Amino acid sequence: MHRRLTTPGALAAASLLLAIPASAASHSPGAPGIGDPYYPAYGNGGYDVSHYDLRLKYQPANDRLEGTATLLARTTQDLxxxxxxxxxxxxxxxxxxxxxxxxxxxxxxxxxxxxxPLAKGTSVTVVVRYSGVPSSEQAYGFTSWLRTPDGGVAAGEPESAWWWFPSNDHPLDKATYDISVQVPDGTQAISNGTLQSTSSRAGWTRYSWRSNKPQATYLATLAVGKFDVTTATTDSGIPVINAYSKDLGDIAGAARASVERTGEIADWLTDYFGPYPYNALGGYVPNTTTGYALETQTRPFYSPRQFANGSNTSVVVHELAHQWYGDLVSVSQWKDIWVNEGFARYAQWLWSEYEGEGTAQEIADYVYASRPADDPFWTVRPGDPGPENQFHLAVYDRGALALQALRNAIGDEDFFAVLKGWPRKYAHGNASVADFRKYAERVSGKRLTALFDTWLFQPSKPGAPAAREASISARALGTKGAPEQPKSWKKIAATNGVHDHEHGHAE
Known part of the structure; x- marks a missing residue:
């Protein structure tokens, strides 16, 4: 027995090794995560997806989803x-x-x-057939699939794709999408992009949507239910499709009064951020019990609670600003969340200025003055908040305050050149906080490391000297000459509900 193992066996093993091409022997598994320090298991290594084709069938009565996903990808290593x-x-x-x-x-x-095995640099087509009840699935103790009385909604950040299609789930891997969904007659399927076609057969209707520009996986959305759908066209020629659940009750009017201004607000934002980057626009309000809103690409998701106290154009401004800051240019890693949220919040401040309800400077002064130095708010660093604070209010308010400090430091001409040039430079790609600082330095010709460190990375309230240097009022509330609460403040604060999420994640 020992002779058999050491002689013929060894020869067989040697022969086998000689028979395996060197290239095949070098193939290895792709990493189970894309390398994000906040979420090590999110995304995957070894390939890059260029297109998702999702052909789905959904039954609202029992939340059953059946699907065939076709992924077009290219390998980035020998796999x-x-x-x-x-x-x-x-x-x-x-x-x-x-x-x-x-x-x-x-x-x-x-x-x-x-x-x-798959060689590096080759095109790969992956087809996955699947089925299940999304609302019954959890990972890490939560779900991002929202069950509604008449269907279901996929909308969540930083993850929602797992519950309805297989993917490389990280913003670093953007792709185009065709999403075709079959639902019972009388029910609609709302998704991103343009509606390519609808067809009915044997009691079922199929809705086919297309997103023709690169889109991060968490920005893909699906809403199935009974909706009132409106259509319009912006002054710049972009088609607008909005959808409202038929059972929104008392908030239906406020929701429509807000979301129907989508085209107007998007056109207004082009003055600050440049041309609208997509060929479709809109928003939808399903009958969910969640509190957050999300910048799903071309068609943001709004929860009914956003409109519980009346119309709320400020939240529409916030989500539409993300179409440039977050969607067109996405984070390199989730720690770069400030380049999404600080800018969307600052857009709300600019809207306040436009509406004559308080300038961005007045709001910045108030934010700085309204929180004492010992407030835990200041311990959160917007430039790298940590996964537990990724959607903390400080990322929004302190993040926008940092932008006003930057505006004052480099002047309006350079500041607004940065706001408009940044989305153009990194269009359909990814970038970091450091990339933004370097870009602002290049445009302004000024060294900004100290300013960014003070306002984005120190776990403490910037002191009075730093505030004065950034032209932020250092007077505390209750003292002579202290900032007054801007008229728009309650409206802006009312959108803080965008942070509320069962998983602690929202936009």
């Missing part, structure tokens, strides 16, 4: 195996037409082993 982020039950996976082995791994990973 023996790769992961997808996904939670539903998978019946079959094919890679380049051939059946592949698959297994679940971790809390939200689908591990795929193709029949043949």
């Amino acid at each position: 023996s195996r790769f992961n997808l982020d996904f939670l539903l039950d998978v019946s079959e996976v094919r890679v380049n037409g051939a059946k592949a082995r698959f297994a679940t791994s971790g809390q939200h990973e689908l591990q795929v082993t193709p029949s043949k």
Whole structure:
């Protein structure tokens, strides 16, 4: 027995090694995470997706979803195996037409082993057939699928794709989308982009939507239910589709009075951020019990609670500002969230200025004065808040305050040149807080490291000398000459509900 193992066995093993091409031996599994320090298991390594084709069937009565997802991708390494982020039950996976082995791994990973290793730099087509009840699935103790009385909604940040399609779920891997959804007659399916077609057969209606510009996975959305749908066109020629649940009750009027101004507000934002970057626009308000809103690309999601106290154009400004800051230019890592949220909040301050209800300077002075130095608010660093504080109010308010400090430091001409030039420079890509600082330095010709450190990275309230240097009023509330509360403040504060989320994540 020992002779058999050491002699013929060794020869067989040597022969086998000689038979394996060197290139195949070098193939290795793609990483189960894309490398984000806040969320190490999110996204995947080894490939980049260029397009998702999702063909779905959804039954609102029992929340059952069936789907076939086709992913067009390119490998970024020699791959023996790769992961997808996904939670539903998978019946079959094919890679380049051939059946592949698959297994679940971790809390939200689908591990795929193709029949043949994949060489670096080659095109790959992955087909996944699946089904399940999204509302019954949880990962890490939460769900991002929102069940409604007449259907369901996929909307969440930083994750929502796992509950309805397999993906490389991180903003670093953007792709275009075709989303085709079959629902019972009388029910609608709302998604991103333009409505390409609708067709009905045997009691079912299929809605086919297309997003023709790169889109992060968390910005893909699906809402199925009974909606009143309105259509319009902006002054700049962009088609607008808005949708409102038929059972919004008393808030229906306030919701419409807000979201129907989408086209007007988007056109207004072009003066600050440049041309609107997509070929579709709109918003939708399903009958959910959540409190947050989300900048789903081209068609933001708004919860009914955003309009509980009346019309709320400020939240519409916030979500539409994200179409440039967050959607067109997305974070490189989730720690860069300030380049999304600080700017969307600052857009609300500019809207206040436009409406004559308080200038951005007056709001900045009030934000600085209204919180004493020992307020925990100041311990959150908007430039790198940590995953537990990613959507903390400080990222929004202190983040916008930092922008006013920057505006005062470099002057209006350079500041607004930065606001408009940044989305153009990084269009359809990703960028970091450091990238923004360097860009602002290049435009203004000024060194800004100290300013950014003071207003974005120190876990403490910037002192009076720093405030005066940034032309922020250092007078405390209750003292002579202290800032007064701007007229718009309550409206802006009313949008703080965008942070409320069962998982602690929102936009």
